Amino acid sequence: MSSIRERNKELILRAASEEFAEKGFAASKTSDIADRAGLPKPNVYYYFKSKENLYREVLDSIVEPLLQASAPFNQPGEPADVLRAYIRTKIRISREHACASKVFASEIMHGAPHLPAERAAQLNAQASHNVACIQGWIDQGLMAAVDPHHLMFSIWAATQTYADFDWQISTVTGKTALDDADYEAAAATITRMVIKGCEVKEANPVA
Amino acid sequence: MSSIRERNKELILRAASEEFAEKGFAASKTSDIADRAGLPKPNVYYYFKSKENLYREVLDSIVEPLLQASAPFNQPGEPADVLRAYIRTKIRISREHACASKVFASEIMHGAPHLPAERAAQLNAQASHNVACIQGWIDQGLMAAVDPHHLMFSIWAATQTYADFDWQISTVTGKTALDDADYEAAAATITRMVIKGCEVKEANPVA
DNA sequence: GTCTATATTCAGATAGAC
DNA sequence: GTCTATCTGAATATAGAC
Numbered sequence: 001m002s003s004i005r006e007r008n009k010e011l012i013l014r015a016a017s018e019e020f021a022e023k024g025f026a027a028s029k030t031s032d033i034a035d036r037a038g039l040p041k042p043n044v045y046y047y048f049k050s051k052e053n054l055y056r057e058v059l060d061s062i063v064e065p066l067l068q069a070s071a072p073f074n075q076p077g078e079p080a081d082v083l084r085a086y087i088r089t090k091i092r093i094s095r096e097h098a099c100a101s102k103v104f105a106s107e108i109m110h111g112a113p114h115l116p117a118e119r120a121a122q123l124n125a126q127a128s129h130n131v132a133c134i135q136g137w138i139d140q141g142l143m144a145a146v147d148p149h150h151l152m153f154s155i156w157a158a159t160q161t162y163a164d165f166d167w168q169i170s171t172v173t174g175k176t177a178l179d180d181a182d183y184e185a186a187a188a189t190i191t192r193m194v195i196k197g198c199e200v201k202e203a204n205p206v207a
Numbered sequence: 208m209s210s211i212r213e214r215n216k217e218l219i220l221r222a223a224s225e226e227f228a229e230k231g232f233a234a235s236k237t238s239d240i241a242d243r244a245g246l247p248k249p250n251v252y253y254y255f256k257s258k259e260n261l262y263r264e265v266l267d268s269i270v271e272p273l274l275q276a277s278a279p280f281n282q283p284g285e286p287a288d289v290l291r292a293y294i295r296t297k298i299r300i301s302r303e304h305a306c307a308s309k310v311f312a313s314e315i316m317h318g319a320p321h322l323p324a325e326r327a328a329q330l331n332a333q334a335s336h337n338v339a340c341i342q343g344w345i346d347q348g349l350m351a352a353v354d355p356h357h358l359m360f361s362i363w364a365a366t367q368t369y370a371d372f373d374w375q376i377s378t379v380t381g382k383t384a385l386d387d388a389d390y391e392a393a394a395a396t397i398t399r400m401v402i403k404g405c406e407v408k409e410a411n412p413v414a
Numbered sequence: 415g416t417c418t419a420t421a422t423t424c425a426g427a428t429a430g431a432c
Numbered sequence: 433g434t435c436t437a438t439c440t441g442a443a444t445a446t447a448g449a450c
Contacts, residue, residue, distance in 0.1 A: 004415080005415090008415095022317060022318065023233075023317060024231050024232075024233060024234075024313070024317055025231075025233075025234070026230075026231060026233035026234035027231075027232070027233035027317075029442090029443065029444090030443080030444065030445085031443080031444095039416090040416065040417050040418090041417085041444095041445095042416075042417060042418090042445090042446080043415090043416075043417085045444085045445060045446075046415085046416090050444080050445080051443095051444065051445090102316060105316065105372075106231070106313065106316060106317075108372055108374055108375050109309060109312065109313060109316075109371055109372060109374070110229060110230060110231055110234075110313075110374075111229065111374045112374055120378065124378055124379060127379045128379070131379075144399075146396050146399060147392045147393075147395075147396050149379065149380055150392055150393045150395075150396035150397070151396055151400075152379075153365070153368055153369075153376065153379075153393070154361075154364075154365040154368075154396065154397055154400065156368070156372075156375075157361075157364035157365045157367070157368035157372075158360070158361040158364045158365055160364070161360055161361075161363070161364035162360075164316050165312075165315055165316060165363075165364075167315055167316070167317075167318045167319055168315050168363075169360065171327065171331055172331060172334045172335070172338075172356065172359075172360075173356055185354045185357055186354075186357045186360070188354075189353050189354050189357035189358055189361065190357070190361055192351075192353060192404050192405070193358075193361065193400040193401060193404030193405065194400060194404070195404075196403060196404045196406070197399050197400030197401070197402075197403045197404030198399070198400065198403075199403070211433075212433090215433095236424095236425065236426085237425075237426065237427085238425075238426090246434090246435095247434070247435050247436085248426095248427095248435085249427090249428080249434075249435060249436090250433090250434075250435080252426085252427060252428075253433085253434085257426080257427080258425095258426065258427090
């Protein structure tokens with residue numbers, strides 16, 4: 001039975017996500033990760049072989065969710081519905097996977113030195129697809145002729161900022177943590193700017 | 208004469224900005240900073256006393272520009288003009304101070320452990336002022352009733368993303384560096400989403 | 415499978431010659 | 433003011449007892 005093994009690996013992974021998110025890769029100590037997981041330090045090496053290996057597993061844990069966030073772009077749908085769903089999903093990910101999300105952001109910010117080329121290629125291919133999709137809508141006259149790359153960069157930035165810069169968000173709003181209503185308001189604000197700002201046509205006008 | 212001193216300090220500061228931006232504080236080595244500056248390592252300690260001190264100076268070099276970016280909010284003006292100027296200035300800063308900007312982002316992302324409380328307070332006060340300003344416009348019916356905090360978070364995120372996540376931007380666009388036209392397109396896209404998306408009234412409709 | 419005690423590496427910092 | 437040579441501490445990683 002490997003239930004102890006699985007349980008311990010899970011404990012360490014969770015602790016590592018939190019530690020790497022708070023301090024960054026280089027500033028994190030494996031001893032602190034072990035302490036946080038409530039396990040002795042050698043266990044970290046026993047299960048993950050090295051600090052860098054452990055980091056890569058944390059990093060990898062966010063790639064799949066990030067790719068799945070683009071699901072709305074992979075099935076036919078109204079532009080407005082696709083964009084709304086995309087924004088909501090991105091915000092949900094930045095909330096549910098806050099730590100891994102931050103680790104990913106830090107990794108990208110420093111040039112993605114640990115992100116496997118294959119992973120980078122997958123994410124890039126999906127991004128290109130999304131851009132092409134938006135360009136298609138523009139060509140069909142379904143939305144204003146904005147630059148699809150910059151639109152996507154803005155959506156990424158605005159949705160990820162809640163995980164990446166939570167300290168700033170907390171400081172400015174004066175809240176220690178955002179609640180459901182706050183995330184709802186964030187999604188509504190971003191959605192509004194995208195839909196109205198880019199004049200995305202609605203088949204069944206609601207808003 | 209201290210011209211040598213000033214020159215060396217400047218060389219080290221520039222090298223440190225680049226190094227910290229690329230690798231982050233913990234992963235940066237003072238020996239690499241010295242090499243990049245073309246000076247021997249002890250000079251770094253001679254002029255800056257410690258690695259952390261040097262880091263703080265780099266961090267501090269971006270705070271003043273960031274505060275000045277809010278200048279449009281500190282003088283009376285049409286909401287649309289203020290927002291347009293603000294977005295352009297934020298983008299300009301993220302371009303002109305790309306390294307320090309990234310160092311600042313990384314610092315904030317990890318909970319601002321090195322940012323002096325006084326600096327944090329200054330930035331926070333300015334942010335609160337901007338939010339109040341936007342709320343005032345909403346109350347006067349000059350723009351739609353969006354959440355001013357979330358609007359500001361989106362503007363921050365969208366404008367800073369060009370410095371912070373330049374690797375991603377380069378990878379997705381396939382360009383090694385963005386040119387004037389790219390930054391112009393970025394500013395136009397973000398401005399459009401803010402002005403149109405939030406239905407900001409124009410005294411002299413142009414767009 | 416668990417953990418103490420230790421080896422090894424490496425980077426921050428400095429003493430002291432020039 | 434400049435830089436070689438070195439100290440020191442800390443963190444990754446492991447050997448080996450239990």
